[in-house]
Amino acid sequence: MLVLISHRESVKITLRPETENxxxxxxxxxxxxxxxxxxxxxxxxxxxQNLRTSGKLLLSxxxxxxxxxxxxxxAFSPVEIDDGSPEGLKDWIGLGPMSVxxxxxxxxxxxQLIEAGLNEMKSRGVSGCVVLGEPGFYExxxxxxxxxxxxxxxxAPFFMARAFKGEMAKGIVHYDKAFSxx
Numbered sequence: 324m325l326v327l328i329s330h331r332e333s334v335k336i337t338l339r340p341e342t343e344n345x346x347x348x349x350x351x352x353x354x355x356x357x358x359x360x361x362x363x364x365x366x367x368x369x370x371x372q373n374l375r376t377s378g379k380l381l382l383s384x385x386x387x388x389x390x391x392x393x394x395x396x397x398a399f400s401p402v403e404i405d406d407g408s409p410e411g412l413k414d415w416i417g418l419g420p421m422s423v424x425x426x427x428x429x430x431x432x433x434x435q436l437i438e439a440g441l442n443e444m445k446s447r448g449v450s451g452c453v454v455l456g457e458p459g460f461y462e463x464x465x466x467x468x469x470x471x472x473x474x475x476x477x478x479a480p481f482f483m484a485r486a487f488k489g490e491m492a493k494g495i496v497h498y499d500k501a502f503s504x505x
Contacts, residue, residue: 334388334430338439341383341396346375348393349385356422367420373501374400381416381447384440386423386432397421397436399444400501402453404472406494415484416444417498418454437464441485451486453496458483472496 341349353367374380379400386395398420404412418440423432441452441464454461458468458480466483471493474482484491 334394334427334432336386336388336394336432336435338384338386338435341385345385345393345396349383349396352393352396352424353420353422356425357420367422370420370501371398374398374499377499377501379499379501382440382443384436384443386436388427392424394427395421395423395432395436397433397440399440399452400499402499403497404492404494405497406492412450412492412494414448414450415492415496416449416452417496417502418452419456433460434463445487450488451484451492453482453484455482457481469493474498 349371350368353371357367371380371383380398381401382399384397385393388394397418399416399418401413402415402417404415406412418437421433421436423436444452452466453472453474454466455474455477458466461483465485467485468480468482469484469491470479472482472484472491473479473494474496482496486492
């Protein structure tokens with residue numbers, strides 16, 4: 324069990340992989356967490372459902388509080404990077420979607436989910452991770468904006484990467500089709 328402490332109150336959570344019994348609560352949490360996000364297309368539940376269905380959901384962790392309520396989640400899926408080589412890079416992952424119950428944000432739950440998820444994916448041997456998000460938040464986890472790593476349509480400062488091994492990837496990143504609605 325991980326204990327998270329904020330200045331306002333203490334929250335004790337347990338992190339674990341999602342189960343089938345968590346899916347409805349995850350969907351509710353995603354809808355709640357992204358309800359007023361100006362950058363969201365309100366399709367996070369659809370994305371996660373399609374990643375599960377296609378077998379592309381590599382890891383989905385949930386945060387459960389002492390009362391048994393699901394209060395956070397994070398997902399990782401494969402990305403492909405067109406680096407100009409015939410096969411491209413296929414050993415990179417994307418982080419997202421991630422959500423924390425709005426009443427418990429800024430209490431360290433997201434940090435714990437990110438750290439646990441990145442450590443697990445790193446232990447699986449992936450070369451690195453990309454994320455589309457707030458630079459001020461993700462930079463503290465080692466993510467950086469990389470001019471040679473591009474996600475079409477994404478503003479450069481908000482698209483970041485972190486290499487786990489080797490050099491930083493270069494090229495055009497393609498998320499799974501679940502993210503594009505195809």
